[in-house]
Amino acid sequence: MFRSRADVVFWIVLAAVFAAGIVATQTWSNEYYFTAIYAILQATIMAVAWNILGGFTGYVNFGSAGFFAIGAYTAVALDKWLGLPMPFLILASATICGLMGLGVGYLTLRLKGVYFAIATLAMAIVLETLIVNWSYVGGSKGVYILTPETVPFFKSYIHLLFVVMLGLALAAIAVSRYLNASRVGRGLAAIRDDETAAECTGVPTLRLKLISTTLMGAMMGIAGAPYPFFVTFVDPASAFNLFVAVNSIAMPMIGGTAHWIGPVIGALLVGSLQEIMTVTISSAVNVLIVGVMLVLFITLAPQGIVGLVQKWHRRGKR
Amino acid sequence: MSAPILKVSGVSKRFGGFVALEGIDLELGANERLGLIGPNGSGKTTLINCISGALSNESGSIEFEGQDITRLPPHQRAARGLARSFQIPKPFRSMTVLENLRVPLEYAARGRTEARRIDADAMEVLELIGLKGRANDSSAGLTQVDMRKLELARALAAKPKLLVSDEAMAGLSSSEVDEILEILRALNARGVAVIMIEHIMRAVMGFSERVVVLDAGRKIADGTPEEILHNPDVERAYLGE
Amino acid sequence: MDLFLNAIVSGVLLGAFYAAVAVGLAITFGQLDIVNIAHPAFVVVGSYITWILNSRFGLDPVLVGVLAAPVFFFVGALLYRIYYAAFERTGQESLSGLAFFFGVMFIVEVILILVYGVDYRLVSAGYLGENLDIGFIGLPLRLFVPFVVASAMTAAVWLYLSRTFTGRAILAVAQDRLALQLMGADPVKIKQFAFGLAIATTAIAGSLLIMIGPVEPSLGRVYIGRAFAIVVLGGMGSIPGMVIAALLLGVTESFVSSFAGPSWAPAVAFGVLLLTLAVRPSGLFGRA
Numbered sequence: 001m002f003r004s005r006a007d008v009v010f011w012i013v014l015a016a017v018f019a020a021g022i023v024a025t026q027t028w029s030n031e032y033y034f035t036a037i038y039a040i041l042q043a044t045i046m047a048v049a050w051n052i053l054g055g056f057t058g059y060v061n062f063g064s065a066g067f068f069a070i071g072a073y074t075a076v077a078l079d080k081w082l083g084l085p086m087p088f089l090i091l092a093s094a095t096i097c098g099l100m101g102l103g104v105g106y107l108t109l110r111l112k113g114v115y116f117a118i119a120t121l122a123m124a125i126v127l128e129t130l131i132v133n134w135s136y137v138g139g140s141k142g143v144y145i146l147t148p149e150t151v152p153f154f155k156s157y158i159h160l161l162f163v164v165m166l167g168l169a170l171a172a173i174a175v176s177r178y179l180n181a182s183r184v185g186r187g188l189a190a191i192r193d194d195e196t197a198a199e200c201t202g203v204p205t206l207r208l209k210l211i212s213t214t215l216m217g218a219m220m221g222i223a224g225a226p227y228p229f230f231v232t233f234v235d236p237a238s239a240f241n242l243f244v245a246v247n248s249i250a251m252p253m254i255g256g257t258a259h260w261i262g263p264v265i266g267a268l269l270v271g272s273l274q275e276i277m278t279v280t281i282s283s284a285v286n287v288l289i290v291g292v293m294l295v296l297f298i299t300l301a302p303q304g305i306v307g308l309v310q311k312w313h314r315r316g317k318r
Numbered sequence: 319m320s321a322p323i324l325k326v327s328g329v330s331k332r333f334g335g336f337v338a339l340e341g342i343d344l345e346l347g348a349n350e351r352l353g354l355i356g357p358n359g360s361g362k363t364t365l366i367n368c369i370s371g372a373l374s375n376e377s378g379s380i381e382f383e384g385q386d387i388t389r390l391p392p393h394q395r396a397a398r399g400l401a402r403s404f405q406i407p408k409p410f411r412s413m414t415v416l417e418n419l420r421v422p423l424e425y426a427a428r429g430r431t432e433a434r435r436i437d438a439d440a441m442e443v444l445e446l447i448g449l450k451g452r453a454n455d456s457s458a459g460l461t462q463v464d465m466r467k468l469e470l471a472r473a474l475a476a477k478p479k480l481l482v483s484d485e486a487m488a489g490l491s492s493s494e495v496d497e498i499l500e501i502l503r504a505l506n507a508r509g510v511a512v513i514m515i516e517h518i519m520r521a522v523m524g525f526s527e528r529v530v531v532l533d534a535g536r537k538i539a540d541g542t543p544e545e546i547l548h549n550p551d552v553e554r555a556y557l558g559e
Numbered sequence: 560m561d562l563f564l565n566a567i568v569s570g571v572l573l574g575a576f577y578a579a580v581a582v583g584l585a586i587t588f589g590q591l592d593i594v595n596i597a598h599p600a601f602v603v604v605g606s607y608i609t610w611i612l613n614s615r616f617g618l619d620p621v622l623v624g625v626l627a628a629p630v631f632f633f634v635g636a637l638l639y640r641i642y643y644a645a646f647e648r649t650g651q652e653s654l655s656g657l658a659f660f661f662g663v664m665f666i667v668e669v670i671l672i673l674v675y676g677v678d679y680r681l682v683s684a685g686y687l688g689e690n691l692d693i694g695f696i697g698l699p700l701r702l703f704v705p706f707v708v709a710s711a712m713t714a715a716v717w718l719y720l721s722r723t724f725t726g727r728a729i730l731a732v733a734q735d736r737l738a739l740q741l742m743g744a745d746p747v748k749i750k751q752f753a754f755g756l757a758i759a760t761t762a763i764a765g766s767l768l769i770m771i772g773p774v775e776p777s778l779g780r781v782y783i784g785r786a787f788a789i790v791v792l793g794g795m796g797s798i799p800g801m802v803i804a805a806l807l808l809g810v811t812e813s814f815v816s817s818f819a820g821p822s823w824a825p826a827v828a829f830g831v832l833l834l835t836l837a838v839r840p841s842g843l844f845g846r847a
Contacts, residue, residue, distance in 0.1 A: 114657055118832070122788075133823060246661065246662075284673055285669075285673070291663075298658050298659050299641070300645075
């Protein structure tokens with residue numbers, strides 16, 4: 001954990017950000033900021049999660065909305081059925097979505113590249129249709145969520161969820177960073193670069209892919225679990241929102257997929273831009289902006305912002 | 319010979335209606351240099367794919383060091399010491415030359431390597447191959463020759479007991495062919511068995527202690543280079559009736 | 560029994576329409592391996608153009624579709640140029656291409672929302688409210704006219720691809736670029752033409768779509784599943800296979816809709832797609 005000075009710096013920054021978050025809940029009065037930053041934190045977890053399978057391992061997942069929504073609806077269903085507290089809901093969502101990820105991992109055996117991507121999209125839509133037809137969680141009409149009036153330590157439930165989400169996002173980033181530099185991470189990179197060669201140089205490709213997809217699934221489920229409680233109303237249209245899926249792909253691609261910090265940069269940059277746009281112009285423009293940025297970056301800067309920075313760095317050295 | 323390191327018995331492989339391999343029997347001694355030749359399409363690469371595990375054979379068995387590996391996936395065969403290089407090099411393009419070698423050292427050779435020595439071991443292999451100066455270069459921008467060398471280097475970094483070299487010399491100049499031959503001889507001198515698939519006759523015949531000839535999926539000859547050169551079946555296979 | 564027969568009939572009518580939607584994708588994805596996930600979005604654009612010209616000038620929807628087709632052709636050719644310059648020439652993985660078209664799809668949908676809002680749009684034409692009665696089967700003209708036009712268009716495309724030089728060149732370019740070049744045809748120009756042709760079909764398909772029912776900007780999404788399911792199930796590169804798959808899908812959806820409820824309809828297409836990919840990716844009639 002503390003192998004180098006960079007590690008120490010990283011953990012200090014993480015702790016500082018977390019502390020700042022707690023301080024913010026005690027000092028800020030404008031509730032809007034919490035909502036806006038919550039959205040960015042959620043997007044960060046989704047982007048980091050997506051990147052584990054997409055950027056590190058090279059399998060593009062178009063069904064992120066499916067994992068997120070199942071995470072959200074698992075929490076809704078368990079809350080309705082058993083009234084479990086948030087930590088258990090998060091754990092349950094992580095488990096269910098992790099298992100989903102495991103299933104998707106086995107799918108990689110049969111499908112490569114584009115076919116895998118299309119299959120994940122199909123999976124998400126099928127899941128959405130199942131939820132739409134499941135009246136226990138409100139079907140297509142959606143369901144309202146009751147949240148506690150008072151909470152220990154914090155002024156409101158929103159503040160509590162905000163801090164929880166902040167902690168989860170920082171944890172996700174730490175896990176992704178650890179993975180990127182680990183032996184498993186190097187194995188994933190080998191799979192991404194050439195799966196056959198990886199297998200023949202001793203990389204247990206199936207096992208690593210399963211780790212990758214399960215981790216991604218669990219993280220996305222974790223991102224989804226608090227969502228219904230934060231917005232207090234959830235329906236399939238909002239949970240399975242294509243926007244969630246596109247963001248989870250666009251943010252890592254814009255930030256840079258090979259490095260753990262890429263999705264973080266992408267989420268912070270694009271997320272902030274989107275919040276500003278929503279407030280100043282309209283929320284429909286957001287979607288346009290993500291689409292345009294995705295197309296621009298993919299055609300002109302496929303290595304993302306991290307890639308551009310690395311290029312300028314190298315040019316500067318000469 | 320004393321217990322063979324590799325024993326292929328009755329291996330057959332079909333693709334739909336096409337029979338690529340039919341009842342192949344093959345044995346390889348622990349430190350032997352075997353050449354595998356045959357006209358194009360005779361099944362050499364298919365046989366190698368079955369041995370390395372990239373393809374699964376319908377019938378027959380493959381034993382490595384006395385253990386049946388027929389059902390093992392490729393990565394486990396690599397871990398046991400069975401390495402192969404690819405005809406068309408498949409470098410890990412996002413990594414440097416050195417990082418390419420870390421993968422086999424950390425995975426296939428994990429049981430035979432100390433974690434602290436990984437980079438040192440990698441540099442040793444690069445030194446042997448002649449790529450030491452390129453250690454920190456991106457593997458994506460290498461010349462043809464260097465890519466072939468990297469391909470071999472990666473197989474060597476797996477610390478194998480048996481190395482299959484699949485047409486590592488195709489398209490290289492005469493001096494480059496000699497460079498590769500040197501590397502393989504040095505490797506064999508360290509105790510590694512080598513199967514060489516090659517079309518360059520002087521290389522195969524000069525290098526191999528024994529040569530196996532395939533034609534249309536069957537083994538048609540198995541003997542010393544001298545015997546093979548004078549075998550009428552072999553002549554017929556290459557030159558036609 | 561009545562319900563059963565009607566389900567089959569509307570299934571076949573819809574299936575033929577689905578084939579018209581998917582034929583362009585059968586060219587771009589089935590033949591050229593370009594994953595144009597934005598294909599249904601262009602169909603929706605075609606619907607909107609039909610709506611505008613129909614409500615503004617009273618033009619017949621099918622006429623609008625046919626008139627718009629050449630314009631769409633040029634748009635398609637231009638889009639291919641961009642795609643080629645950014646991806647194919649540099650040899651990028653087709654995954655970047657997929658993400659590219661994903662972005663394009665998004666941009667198209669959002670522009671429609673920004674300009675026209677999320678309300679449903681309809682067309683009106685004299686014959687659309689009427690039925691053609693054959694025995695006890697009622698053929699609603701709003702389904703039957705698209706059926707006829709769709710079938711005609713699909714047949715025309717199929718004949719073009721299999722009989723003309725350019726058409727056969729399109730079928731060939733996927734399989735053997737070099738041979739094509741040796742025959743004196745420029746593969747890039749052929750692909751550009753093919754892509755333009757594919758997008759041109761969306762103009763007509765769009766005009767049919769808005770005849771069948773009201774259209775709003777996100778309607779394209781459910782057609783992604785249908786179009787890809789049809790192309791994959793039919794077998795990449797087989798137009799007759801695609802037609803059969805389209806009819807199968809249309810009938811299956813119709814039955815599910817009639818007996819389980821219309822809210823299950825999207826799952827049919829995407830479920831079929833998922834199943835085909837998992838079990839037999841080469842489809843019913845495809846090349847391996």
